[in-house]
Amino acid sequence: MAGESGWQTVHTESGSWRAIPPEARVRTPPPWPRIHALPVASRATLLAMATVLSLWATDDARVLGWLGLLTLAAVPSLLGAAHPVIGPLSRLAEVVLCGLAAAAVAAESEPAMAAAVLPYLTVPVVVAVLYGHRIESFALIAGAAGVLTGAGLTDGLAGEAGYLLACAQWLVVSVLAGEVIGAMRRRMQNRRVAPQPYAEAARLLTQLRSVARQLPGATLDPGGLAEHLIEEVRALVPVERSAVLSASGGGRLVVLAQHGTDRVDWETALDADSAIADAWASQQPQTSARSQSRTTVPAGTEVSALVVPLVAGVRTIGLVAMETDSAGAYPQPVIKRVVDVVGPAAIRLEAALLFDEVRTIATTEERQRLAREIHDGVAQELVMVGYGIDNTLAALPDTPDSAPAVEELRVLRAEVTRVITELRLSLFELRSEVDRYGGLTAAVADYARTIAATGGLRVHFTLNESTARLPAAVEAELLRIAQEAITNARKHAGAENLWVTCVVDPPYANIEVSDDGSGIGDSRPDGRYGLAIMKERADRIRGRLEIKPRNPTGTTVAVVLGTATRRGSV
Template sequence: MEDPSQSEGTRHWRSRALWLRIPLLALVTVLGLVIAPPVAVLPWALVLALAASVSFLVQPRHRLALLGRFAEVTVVLLASWSTPEPGWVLPYLMAPMAAAALTANLGPQRIQKWPIESILLSVFAAAVLGAQVPYIIPALRDEYLVAAASALAFAFVAALVASWLGHVHLSRSEDAERPYEEAAALLTQLRVVARQLPGSTLDPGGIASEIVDSVAEVEAVDRVAVLAASSGRRMVVLAEHSPERADWETSPQMNTMMADAWAGQKPQTGQLPLSRSSSGAVSSMVYPLVAEGRTVALVALESDEPAAVTPVLIPQIDDATRGAGLRLETALLFEEVRSMATTEERQRLAREIHDGIAQELAMLGYGIDNAMSDLPEGASEASSQLEELRSEVTRLVTELRFSLFELRSNVDRKGGLTSAIADYARAVGSSAGLRVHLSLDEGGARLPAGTEAELLRIAQEAVTNARKHARAQNLWVTCEVDPPYARIEVTDDGQGLGGDAPEGRYGLAIMSERAERIRGSLEIRPREPHGTTVAVVLNASARPGTGNADAGAEIP
């Protein structure tokens, strides 16, 4: 049975080796019938066909196939020796020799520099020729040996060419398949890791918080932050520790210590402030987190004492961040892969909905319109039912349009989170007849891309609940982003929590899961005199006086 692991290219070369025998066998048979009596040619042609048929019936690397090729060489030499015209069958030597070279790359050692089996066949043929010499008529001996040696040499050259072609073909095939094999291996490992490790282990924010907490224990350090690279020219603050809110510099181009630490992968110390909110003289350090020779993130340290942060602290920072670079890089890569996969899946779902059920519902609406136009006069009851059905189809089409818009909405790396939320709220409010009131506050620093995506989805779900279930007339959307702190609040003047449909409760549960994924807190509370407020707060401790100040019912 053929090895199922063989590629299509391998089967191609096996087919070449297999069908090479058919034209050569036909050629030597016709040549023999022309120059010799049929009774001397046909029996040997039949025996040669039987020897060659072994390769038709078994796998090319099987032992029987190997013996069959040696049998073919033996039959060719015996036929040429025992017939009056010896040259008729000698061209067939190319078939077993070239076939051996072509099939040499089908085994476990697929790429062979030399056709070993073809060399062995040549040695075997030479030995058989040597054994035939004493039995050849002296008058024909020289002519026969020259013809046999020439045919054998030509067959060996053909084997070398066949081996080279097979080597080139399989090398190109493996080169083309190697990136896919490596990608498959990496994705398989990623799947195993994703299944075995808990979610917090691959959370960049959680790992960054651990780093910050460890470094903050170093004596004389007042403020610490972990900053990672983003898709833009600015960095993102993953976590921080500070008695008061620190406005960290997120542009390495504006801070020589950060730029030197990132490029040189060496800690940098000095009196240059790392946060814009620093007042007075400070001492600071930028410590790079490196994994496998790559800079992953920067740990920014500040002290209000001018001489407190010095190179003497570097060994302590080394101990506090040991192994953190690799763990953080793994989490960031996992977050990026998950974000890319999620975005692609949302786009795919949007395309399928648009091309599938949305088109079918539209056709259904047209069909109802045609049915209403064909109703006879006086069929008021049927007309009323069709109008109700048409209204329901229109409502479903509208909901699908909102869903498509939500699926296709993403945070633009240039516009920012608040811009994406504002655009979505305006579009939904305009379509649903809601008056939207926006309060936006976002600085130049950005949150990690995965965090921004989750906050956008939470805001979208809150706006959708207000539109579908609250029966509201006004919508207040507040976005405050000051990394690592963020607060998104959506308030409506609808019927309140008591009127929420089961679908609305399900949406609140989804929002809670998203908030937990980014280590945020989700709260809901009633709005006076009526309505609901949904708020998600990220890193509330980084913003004194806010965050947990609002009392509300936490969603489980």
């Protein structure tokens, strides 16, 4: 299967699909021509019908001669139907000879008897359509019309109504037959290429992998690109507060990165009366003498705000907002300098956001698949094992001799029940996602309540979430880190209390999980793997994982995104 770009997707022996670029494709010679039964049968039937009717209408040898030549023209048309030169020329010869034979029959008998031969016109027209040559089919119809007109003028049939009606009738029938067959062919092709989206996806992902390997450094990190863009803008124009915002669900923006010494609660609603919303809708830079944040600005403070959209192609993928505490700080020459920097950055940021989205979708799908496999496989089998133990306990006699076996089975049944409970919690963890409208703190709180209820823990919450949202990929990673910390506290710490703190103020976030258990030591080697996973997740979103003892007992695990020093009391 090949796309418009020349790439070809092949099915490998292992059962997977692989995209092959044009330069790597092996050229194979075309196979020997195959003669299908349907073209042979249709030509033979129509030629036999034309011969019988012509002999019935006239015994002129000239008519039989034209039919003989038509039979000879059918041979190369059958053998070379797919050939780029022989095929069209042989079909044209069939059309010309068919028109001459029809005119000869009409001249030697009745004008309407041209219909004895004209049905053969449908054969070359339909064959041309079947090989994907729709324009050729119309050219053949036009050629047939020309031959019939010329032969009619030569034989004095131009004024005969029966001849003209027969010619017009079969020309129209040939056109309709070609169109019907063409529509059926296109429909069957669409069915055959049903895997095309997968082939296209394989091609694009292969290209993405190649490009990602060639890019220098971590240039597919949206947060890093956003911070670099802010630094570029700050080097050009006066900026005291700035941020890079990108699209998210629910008609709001998320803060990818920001700069400033004070807390800035940027206006992220796209339906608000703000330069941010205007820049998003118009795809043009917007200036304002009003701050673009929801933070109260002291009375009498002069503010200059500039919002430049990040446009990739025809889509707005984000905005760069900047402010300074002075009037008229962003005249037209300054705006042009900023636009010249922001333009190329939009393409880089779009690539990073798309890569992040693809990775998030793939991760979510894999988690859902694992949850289904566990639920339908191991979990169901363990339940059946538990039922088998119950049946065995019920069948054992209540005698002193069977008491040891009964006790062992009860211990085994308790262990199976514990494993089933752990599997159900794992399923809950795999299926847990940050709701589009609920937010990160709600997802963390729901998970903590469920886990604490199964482990008999008392959970204490401190939740503080801004109306602004973090990028979806960042929220997902923070949720997974919190889940791992909560699970470790329940399974390994032997704790009675759990303290969960969530502070989300994009692009800053702090998720902290503390317990009053035994703490982390050499006696808990099974928790080391979970800590390594949390560290990897934190590094992926450019966060900091902090693990420290809690006074007087227990452990505190915190992941911090951004810095809190510029956020006042946070």
